[in-house]
Structure formats: structure tokens, C-alpha cells
Amino acid sequence: MIVERPDIEAAARRVAPHIRHTPVLRLAAGxxxxxxxxxxxxxxxxxxxxxxxFKPRGAFNRMLAAAPAPEAGxxxxxxxxxxxxxxxxxxALGLRAEIFVPEATPAAKRALIEQHGARLVAAGRDYEAAFEACRARAAxxxxxxxxxxxxxxxxxxAGTLARxxxxxxxxxxxxxxxVGGGGLLGGVLAWYADSGVEVIAVEPGNCPTLTVAMLAGRPQPAPVGGIAADSLGARRIGRIAFALAGRRLARGVVVADSAIAEAQRRLWRxxxxxxxxxxxxxxxxxVSGAWTPPEGARVGVVVCGANADPGEVAAPPG
Incomplete structure (x- = not known):
């Protein structure tokens, strides 16, 4: 179950009419x-x-690759x-959609789902509970x-981002x-395989799915909590990402919630x-120094989501 570059090339052809080629921002040292x-x-x-x-990349590719979709959507x-x-x-593809979310999903994200015309169902305390309810409904x-x-x-x-x-x-x-469940990490690892580019996985200390899996030698349940749980709060790393990480990941690092909040504020300011x-x-x-680039490194950072209240992003610490 390993994704390779040809899979990402095929995905790029499918999703190109439906997604944005998003920009890069180069910041010199000053x-x-x-x-x-x-x-x-x-x-x-x-x-x-x-x-x-980044999520529409994978959503569109899954639906287009499986076309025609069932009548149930x-x-x-x-x-x-x-x-x-x-x-x-x-x-966009003329299909019905039903979305299961944890009860703790922020109101802004619930509203965004409903704004796009899906039926929203709140089920369970965390993503895993919502997924079990979703799987039963799909059956x-x-x-x-x-x-x-x-x-x-x-x-x-997701790998089309790295492309x-x-x-x-x-x-x-x-x-x-x-890293949350690892879809984005897996796509980035698959694209940069054998390229010489080192991929560094970064996860919150309160949602350490990759760390727990690496220590156990297989995907295992991990704690879910902290400020990034609504987007990175998978209970366990995905099998695809875990397999790719075992072969191709340069390093994984863990960051505190305080460092994540500070990174948010600095990006805004x-x-x-x-x-x-x-x-x-x-x-x-x-920002926290959890990972320091080696001398001469040319570093890229993926800013993968913007669904936050700007007032909260700009708020001072504590």
C-alpha cells in the first residue's frame, strides 16, 4: 500500500481543473x-x-478516481x-455528501461544511468515534x-502539493x-522519494500519532488533545503514511502547543x-528550535490550513 510518483502525476491530471496551484512565499534571511x-x-x-x-486535493482525487459515484453519493x-x-x-461534481464530525468540532468548521451543502452529523467525542459512525452509515x-x-x-x-x-x-x-493522520505527510514523502530532499515530520506533543507508532513499530492509538486536535487529532497514524515514513522519513520532531500558537502569531504579524x-x-x-536546519540548508515549510479566526490568531499569549 505504497503511493508512488506516478500515482501523484495521475492525481494531478484529475484534480487540476478543480483546485488552486497555490503560491510559495520566499523570505530572505532579513x-x-x-x-x-x-x-x-x-x-x-x-x-x-x-x-x-490542502484537503480538496485528496477529496477530488478519490471521487474522480472512483467515478461514477454511487447514487447515495x-x-x-x-x-x-x-x-x-x-x-x-x-x-462541484453534482454528488450528495454526508459528513460526520466529532461533537467538539468548532462551530466555524461546522458552518463551512454546511455552507457547501453537505448533511452534517455530530457523532462522538473524537475523530475515531465519528469515523466509526460514518463507516456504519456507509455500509x-x-x-x-x-x-x-x-x-x-x-x-x-495530497502529494500534488509537493509536486x-x-x-x-x-x-x-x-x-x-x-502530521495528524498522515495523509499530507504520506503524499509529500511519496513525491520526494529518492530526490535528495529530506522531509521532516512535525507533530504536536498532544497528538503524537507518528511518535507512538514509531516507538511501537506499528500504528497504535495515541493521545488526542491540545490546540491542533481539530485538524491533527487522528487517534492513530494511517497505514500508508506509516509505511512511507518507515522507508523515507528523514526525521520526526514534536512541538508544544505554545510553540504552535507562537508560530501562528508570527505568521500573522x-x-x-x-x-x-x-x-x-x-x-x-x-520557531521553537525543535529542529535546526544544517548549515546551507534551503528550507521549505508547508502552511496547510487557514480555518481559524484571525482575531484568535493575533491574540497575545496567555
């Missing part, structure tokens, strides 16, 4: 000082993607961003299940990416980029 960094950095702004996160479980992406993609209705992170088509779709990044910033030597906690998690590794 400009990066506003982020608290003393070296240049390149930001991949998939926070500017349709629905405010599509179904998904989500902490928020994936649900909005599935709802958007379904409406009942026959709807096409669009997994948030652990389907080949979803991972390949764009390589085209726009071929000079990069290191790429930092946030220095660049006027509004990122949700999950979207700022990769940058938090640099």
Missing part, C-alpha cells in the same frame, strides 16, 4: 527575522487552497477541514467513503510538514498569513 528565524525560508501556502486547507468523517473539502468536491447506504487520510487516492491527491512545491522551489533541500494551529505546526518546529 524578512524571515519577523518569524524569529536567522535563515531564509520558503512557505508553501496551501492555506490559500479551496476551502482553506459520498460520505466522510472529519475534524472539519476534510469534511469541508469533501462537501465542496461533492457539490447502510452504499455511499462512497472518502477517508480523511488513509486511502491511496487521498494520499496521492507543485518542487516545480516552484526546486532549490529546497528540506521540507517540513505537519510578519506576513499577514492567518493559519489555524494545524496549519502553523510545521513552522513551530523552526
Amino acid at each position: 524578512e524571515a527575522g519577523g518569524l524569529g528565524l536567522d535563515h531564509p525560508v520558503t512557505l508553501k501556502l496551501d492555506s490559500l487552497q479551496v476551502t482553506g486547507s 459520498v460520505i466522510a468523517a472529519s475534524g472539519g477541514n476534510h469534511g469541508a473539502a469533501v462537501a465542496h468536491a461533492a457539490r 447502510e447506504t452504499g455511499a462512497l467513503l472518502v477517508h480523511a487520510y488513509d486511502q491511496e487516492e487521498v494520499v496521492a491527491g 507543485e512545491l518542487e516545480a516552484d522551489a526546486p532549490e529546497l533541500t528540506h521540507v517540513l510538514v505537519a 510578519a506576513c499577514r498569513i492567518a493559519a489555524e494551529p494545524g496549519g502553523a505546526t510545521a513552522l513551530a518546529a523552526l
Whole structure:
């Protein structure tokens, strides 16, 4: 169950009419000082993607690869961003959508899902409970299940982000990416395989799915909590991402919630980029010093989500 570059190329052809080729922002050393960094950095702004996160890449690829969809339409479980992406993609393709979310999903993300025309169902305390309810409903209705992170088509779709990044910033030597269930990590690892680019996985200490799996030697239940739980709060790493990480990951690092919040604030103050906690998690590794680039490194950071209240992003600490 390994996704490869040809899978991502095929995904790019499918999804191109439906997604944005999002920009990169290159900050020279002087400009990066506003982020608290003393070296240049390149930001991949998939926070500017349709629905405010990278998720439509995988949602569209899954639906288009499975076409024609069943009469019952599509179904998904989500902490928020994936649900909005599935709802958007379904409406664009003329399909019905039903989205299951945890009861703690923020109101703004619920509203975004409903805004795109999906039927919203709140089920359970966390993503895993919502997914179990979703899976039971899919068996009942026959709807096409669009997994948030652990389907080949979803991972390949996420990999189109890395394909764009390589085209726009071929000079990069290191790429930092946030980890939840691992769909984005898996796609980035698949694209950069054997390229010489080192991929650094960054996860919140309160949602350490990758760390727990690596220590156990297989995906295992991990704690779920903290400020990034609504987007990175999978209970366990996906099988696809875990397999790819075992072969191709350069390093994984863990960051505190305080570092994530500080990365959010610095992105807003220095660049006027509004990122949700999950979207700022990769940058938090640099801001906090959890990962220090080697001399001469040319570093790229994926800003993967923007579904946050700008007033909260800009709020002072504590």
C-alpha cells in the first residue's frame, strides 16, 4: 500500500481543473527575522487552497478516481477541514455528501461544511468515534467513503502539493510538514522519494500519532488533545503514511502547543498569513528550535490550513 510518483502525476491530471496551484512565499534571511528565524525560508501556502486547507486535493482525487459515484453519493468523517473539502468536491461534481464530525468540532468548521451543502452529523467525542459512525452509515447506504487520510487516492491527491512545491522551489533541500493522520505527510514523502530532499515530520506533543507508532513499530492509538486536535487529532497514524515514513522519513520532531500558537502569531504579524494551529505546526518546529536546519540548508515549510479566526490568531499569549 505504497503511493508512488506516478500515482501523484495521475492525481494531478484529475484534480487540476478543480483546485488552486497555490503560491510559495520566499523570505530572505532579513524578512524571515519577523518569524524569529536567522535563515531564509520558503512557505508553501496551501492555506490559500479551496476551502482553506490542502484537503480538496485528496477529496477530488478519490471521487474522480472512483467515478461514477454511487447514487447515495459520498460520505466522510472529519475534524472539519476534510469534511469541508469533501462537501465542496461533492457539490462541484453534482454528488450528495454526508459528513460526520466529532461533537467538539468548532462551530466555524461546522458552518463551512454546511455552507457547501453537505448533511452534517455530530457523532462522538473524537475523530475515531465519528469515523466509526460514518463507516456504519456507509455500509447502510452504499455511499462512497472518502477517508480523511488513509486511502491511496487521498494520499496521492495530497502529494500534488509537493509536486507543485518542487516545480516552484526546486532549490529546497528540506521540507517540513505537519502530521495528524498522515495523509499530507504520506503524499509529500511519496513525491520526494529518492530526490535528495529530506522531509521532516512535525507533530504536536498532544497528538503524537507518528511518535507512538514509531516507538511501537506499528500504528497504535495515541493521545488526542491540545490546540491542533481539530485538524491533527487522528487517534492513530494511517497505514500508508506509516509505511512511507518507515522507508523515507528523514526525521520526526514534536512541538508544544505554545510553540504552535507562537508560530501562528508570527505568521500573522510578519506576513499577514492567518493559519489555524494545524496549519502553523510545521513552522513551530523552526520557531521553537525543535529542529535546526544544517548549515546551507534551503528550507521549505508547508502552511496547510487557514480555518481559524484571525482575531484568535493575533491574540497575545496567555
